[in-house]
Every structure is written in C-alpha cells, then in structure tokens.
Amino acid sequence: MKKAFLYSVLGFFLLGVLDSCDSSNALEKEIAEIEIDLQYDRFDKKFFNADRNEFYALKAEYPYLFPPQYPDSIWLKRQRDSIQVVLQKEIDRVFPTLDGVTKELKPLLQHIRYYFPETSDPKIITVTNNVDYQNKTVYADSLILLSLDTFLGAKNELYKGIPAYIVRDMELPYLSAHLADEFAISVTPTPKDRTLLGQMIYYGKKLYLKDRLLPQTSDAIKISYTEDEIDWVKDNERYMWQYFIENELLYKTQANYALRFIEPAPFSKFYLEIDNESPGKVGQWLGWQIVRAYAEKNPEVTLQELLQLPAQTLFNQSKYKPAK
Secondary structure, three states: OHHHHHHHHHHHHHHHHHHHHHHHHHHHHHHHOOOOOOEEEOHHHHHHHOOHHHHHHHHHHOHHHOOOOOOHHHHHHHHOOHHHHHHHHHHHHHOOOOHHHHHHHHHHHHHHHHHOOOOOOOEEEEEOOOOOOOOOEEEEOOEEEEEHHHOOOOOOHHHOOOOHHHHOOOOHHHHHHHHHHHHHHHHOOOOOOOOHHHHHHHHHHHHHHHHHHOOOOOHHHHHOOOHHHHHHHHHOHHHHHHHHHHOOOOOOOOHHHHHHHOOOOOOOOOOOHHHHHOOOOHHHHHHHHHHHHHHHHOOOOOHHHHHHOOHHHHHHHHOOOOOO
16 A cells, blocks of 8 residues: 555656656747847957958947047057957967857847847847956847957967966857846846845846756856866855854845855855865855745746845745755
C-alpha cells in the first residue's frame, strides 16, 4: 500500500515536471519564430576609412556620435591615431563577419519583443571606443551602439593590464547579457529609496529579467561570475544573509555599503577572512534570489508588474529564506 502511494505521488510529480517542460519548450518555440530584422551599420569602418570630406558627412549623419564639446581636430587626429589603427585591425581579425554577433543578439531581441511587444527592431551601429569597458553597449529606443573593441576575447593581448574580474566578460558570449542590462534600465524603475535593500532588489530585478530574456544563458554569464564564484555564493548564501541581518545592513543608506556589496569588484567586503574568497556584487546576487523567491510564490504576477513593484513590497511578499 505504501509503495503504491509512493508511486502515485512520484507519478504526479513527474507529470508536473513534464508538463512544465512541455510548456517551456512550447513558449521558446513560439519566441524563436518571432521575426526580427537585424540591420548593422558599420560606423567603425566608415569612420576609419573616411577622408576629410567623408568625415564631415559622417558628422552630419551621426551627430550623436560626435559630442559638440570636442573640436573636429580631435576626431581627425583620432581617426589616424596608432591605437585606432591597431583596434580596427584587431576588430577586422576577430569579426570577419558579424554572424557571431547575430547569434548572440537575435534570441535576446526575440525575447524582448515577446515580453515587451511595443519595442521595435533596433538599428545596430558598431563603433570603436578605445576599449571603454564601462560602456560596452548602449540600448536607447530603437538604437543599439555596440563597441566591438570591448568583445575581442578575454585573452586578447590588447587587454593586458585590465583586472581579471573585468576582462573575463569581454567575450562575445557576454554580449547579450550586457545588452539586456542596458535594456533593463528602460523598464526597471530606479529605486526611490537609498537603502541597501532597495539597491539589492533593483539589481535583483534586472538579473531576473535576464532569466526571462536569456533562458539558455548560464547564471555565471548573467552576473559576470565564474562557475566557481557561482558555487561560492550558493554554498555561502545562508551565511551571507545571516551577516546582513545580524549587522542590520538592509536599511543602511550610506554609499559605502553599495561599494562593498553592490558595485563590481574583485571581492566583496565583509571585513572577514572570507573576503578574498568571495566574489564582488554579492548584494546583487542576494537580491536576485529574493526576486526569484517572489516570482516563484506569485506566478500570476506578470513580468512587467514584478518590475514595477516597490522593493519593500516585493521583499515582504517573497518570504525569502535561504536554504539551510
């Protein structure tokens, strides 16, 4: 009798799992059929190859790429700068075509169109930006700016001297995650409160948005961690949360707490022996788990509604509690 009951329970469980998988596969198949018109504008090549007359024509066509505070002489000098020459040659070597870029961008843009149907197909403008790794991509309305020189590969010789925690995601597989971050800014309200919890939930929402927009992407790529760092935060989730609670950090408003636990860094600053083992941004990761807990408990809430929820409301209703 007990075995029969057990088999019955397992049967219902397996059916639930299979139904969930079937629904997920059906949704992904539907999203994969969404038509996206990807159009690339190779401004990087146009700028590099332009003569003086063509330069002025480019400036008139792309005024948003030429900030007015810089005189023409700066741009003309940069055009033939030795660094610009090296960067363009390396871009041409790493990206003989943009097929790899399309492979990264198309699924992301299809998911954006599914969840945010009011969005339009963006025009993608490729640029070089002197390896400005703090501005790899821009997503504004129907325009994407893509700095190809920031995705040449983590082991590229041109990136020597850049800290390891930064250079690791200067790889093409991280492109869609960076662009999803930029898109998230337009659909995720900036937190009105200045608390650490508010910041945690804000970044947690952005990471949860990546769960929905990049379902085939690993958690490590979404948050720019290594797999070892993902293992570390999972193994230490309960201890980190306990530290935040015991030290009453959630409602702190001083900027240094964001620097310690939110901002990108080689490690987080608990001021304990574990610091050198920890990755940076653990506050973002904990916020992500809070948002995931809320979404799991409230499946009827739409993605758009979730993104609009006040941090405190979401936190209270998440009933977040790390596993022991």
